[in-house]
Amino acid sequence: VTRAADLPAPPVQALAWRGDAATGALHVLDQTLLPGEELTLVRTRAADVVADIKRLAIRGAPLLGVAGAYAVVLAAREAHAAGGAGGARMQAQVREIADARPTAVNLAGAVETVLSAAKPHAGDSARFLAALFAAAEALEARERAATEAIARHGALLLAGRTRLLTHCNAGALVTPGLGTALAPIYALHHRGVALHVWVDETRPLLQGMRLTAYELGKAGVPYAVVGEGAAFGLMRRGEVDAAIVGADRICANGDVVNKVGTYGVALGCRHHDIPFYVAAPRSTFDPRTATGDDVPIEQRRGDSGVYVRPGTLAPGAPTAEPAFDVTPAALVTAYITEDGVCDAAGLSQGHSL
């Protein structure tokens, strides 16, 4: 990969296919173990990738798309090896891949994209596999390029705003490149701009504390982890110049479905007249979903206790654990995509879709 001088290399690589279509494997950095342990899993079976997605070892909308594309390659390879009995099994596996997580449209979208590209070769399983692999590689390259475009557009937009708040993790770990929300931050840091990033720790799964802190630290970007309740006090004291987050899905009207807590950040920004930016590739936009209220919110059970010390959450204590929330388009100052920057009115004019 050649890289323009204005952008740094990503601080971490979450997924990588190593080898060719026939014998290669998907290398997966297990994000559930970070930052305490850096373990790379070598996956040669689609079912293992599906399990990695379900248990959040692979996470983040754009990365789910890339993982899904390569999982289809693995499923096709298994079907090819199984001979005549492979077709039905492949179809079942493709459904499982597309449905492994419901919120990000990137996943089902990527599966659809690579299958469509390979469809003309459906009669020849070796060619079909090769076509799927080429399509998966192309999808990965497009997503990487999108992060670089987001980095540049976002850096222009942020110019002069140096104390930035982010929520959850929307960085290199969720894309094959520089990330979404963190991409402009990496670009500005690479150019020598002195930044300070407030990292919302992001309960319950602590993606900010665990993952954003991990990759900002690797990149050398100054940051501090804050409890999400502390962010409002920072805003009140004038210590936040802008908030920038990623998205799991952006609906036709511009409503943003993103990690639970995002909506609170947006409300705080509105109250304090702080810009609230959403950075996401076009693959995260879903013109087929009208509004955020049309997206069923994944409810989890037991996430509250995953990263807390034993004895902290009483056994059987009732919890409510929505994984995402909806930020209405009216609270979004601007969307940053690979095509540029626009607001909700611009979205409705099809500007960036």
Added chain:
Amino acid sequence: VTRAADLPAPPVQALAWRGDAATGALHVLDQTLLPGEELTLVRTRAADVVADIKRLAIRGAPLLGVAGAYAVVLAAREAHAAGGAGGARMQAQVREIADARPTAVNLAGAVETVLSAAKPHAGDSARFLAALFAAAEALEARERAATEAIARHGALLLAGRTRLLTHCNAGALVTPGLGTALAPIYALHHRGVALHVWVDETRPLLQGMRLTAYELGKAGVPYAVVGEGAAFGLMRRGEVDAAIVGADRICANGDVVNKVGTYGVALGCRHHDIPFYVAAPRSTFDPRTATGDDVPIEQRRGDSGVYVRPGTLAPGAPTAEPAFDVTPAALVTAYITEDGVCDAAGLSQGHSL
């Protein structure tokens, strides 16, 4: 203690003096170990109580006052035993007690109250001790009575609002009675009103998840623990009828200094037109501090990592850890004290002070 039939017994007792002034001891439920372990510490030295306050085994504004009063009794007893050398030592201990935590005025206020009451007997160390003890018992009884009055006033105010959000822990564990924010909830539950309490888990020290869940569970009040970022989505979906919180200090203009994250709850309530109530005894009001911005916010180091699983917060990861935040009076719908209910305008007319 006789109790009116309209109020339940507190679900838990955080502090209790057992015995007389000369030989008794302060029994302290160690709140750092809850809910996993219920350990009662028996304290006969003032220095141990100061240490319990500093390490948050004893916490919450009204309870800090009660603990401070009994700690002065212990200090006087030690001074009495030390004979002639005791006076200077007692003075030093009193300063340490009053300064053990800076935010709640209850602590320094209680120390002042019991010392003033005993002052006429300063020439006779046995009488002085007896007078201090009587004053500490009286202060405890007043604080208990205040929680009962808050329970009744708050229950009237909340009437019909049954889905309640609270932040941190402002219950039986922070008072010698029913609590502050939770007192009206206990009163309503005792009368058979079907309630549901959303318990903000309250990072970093998880007082909601650990302590509010613990005491609501003991009392049989239905609740669910939620990440504080999830509360905004609950508000947006109409699932919160009112928020009710306690306070560490309420300034002359009505600004509320309370556990970090409270301000965000208040902002969310304002945006969604949900009442935001603050329940606190008069001992928490500080007419000598003009506004919340005049209160230095306690900054902690390392709290972020206390209740998370090892490996979750990378060693040396920078954190910002304000213990409290300021909610401007303009966001408070009403204050609930033992004297009744009023808004910020009522406060400024001296209504409840």
